[in-house]
Amino acid sequence: MSSNLLNPSFYKRTAKEVARSLIGTILVSRIAGLRVSGMVVETEAYLATRDAASHGTQGPNRKNRSMFGPAGRAYVYPIHARYCFNAVTGIEGIASAVLIRAVEPIDGIKVMQQRRQRESLKLLTSGPARLCEAFALNRQQDGISLTTRRTTWLEQNPAFTADPKSLRATRRIGVTSAKNLKLRFVLRGNLFVSGPRYLG
DNA sequence: CCACGGATGCGCT
DNA sequence: GCGCATCCGTGGA
Structure with missing residues (x-):
């Protein structure tokens, strides 16, 4: 049970390695007493060096500080009046x-529909x-640990076997x-991957 | 299915 | 003001 929890050493690798490894794992949140979960089907790496798109390139400030913290914590930032969730590596x-760009809903679909104000499964978590x-x-959740089952965490998915052919960069x-x-990184063909189809 | 434009809030110039 | 690791509704093929 708790052996499925991804531990700090999982995250203490390059962002690229972690991004690839996170495909197929399970994201869980338990907030306000409501548990929801989904399988990760799309990720993006933001690198420590030579990556102008990373929020870390300007050095630490109040907004991006948790990105400089230890691996296995959350980095949640606001953009366009919304939020995006990262695992620090x-x-x-x-x-x-x-x-984390997209997950396939597993548990708590009713809760997700209520929070999203939408019925369509496809539009719940694809983005x-x-x-x-x-x-x-x-x-x-910015800066919290993802390596305890407190409010938000990631688990290994025993039912998922990574077929290299289904993983696309x-x-x-x-x-x-x-x-x-x-x-x-995307799970090829998965319905819940965001963005245009031709990108994979 | 795809492209486009407007809305949204925050941090920086 | 403007840019932004976005989303949504609309309109056309």
Whole structure:
């Protein structure tokens, strides 16, 4: 049971490795007494070096501080009046993280529908800010540990076997710099992957 | 299915 | 003001 919980050493790797490894794992939140979960099907890595799109490139400030913290904590930031959720990776003091861009809903679908004000399963969690709303993630979760089962965490999924053919790397979505790096990972063909179909 | 434009709040110039 | 790791509704193929 608790052996499924992803531990700090899982996150103490490069953002690219962690982004790839997170595909197929299970994201869980238990907030306001409501538990929801989903399988991670899309991630993006934001690197410690040579990545102009990373929020860490300007050095630490109040907004991005948790990105410089120890691996296995959350980095939640606001954008366009919404929130996006990251897992911090790598070495403490150097900013790197993995953005969770989409999950496939598993438990708590009614709760997600209520929070999202939508019925359609496809629109509940297919996008970084959509899944934050469905999982009730916001700045209150910024900096919290993901390696205890407190409010938000990630688990290994025993039912999922990573078929290398189903894992695909593409360019990241929405970034205005470092566009050409292939740091987005998706489960090929999964209905809940965000963005245009031709990107994989 | 895809492209487009407007809305949204925050931090910085 | 403006940019932003976004979302949603609309309109056309």
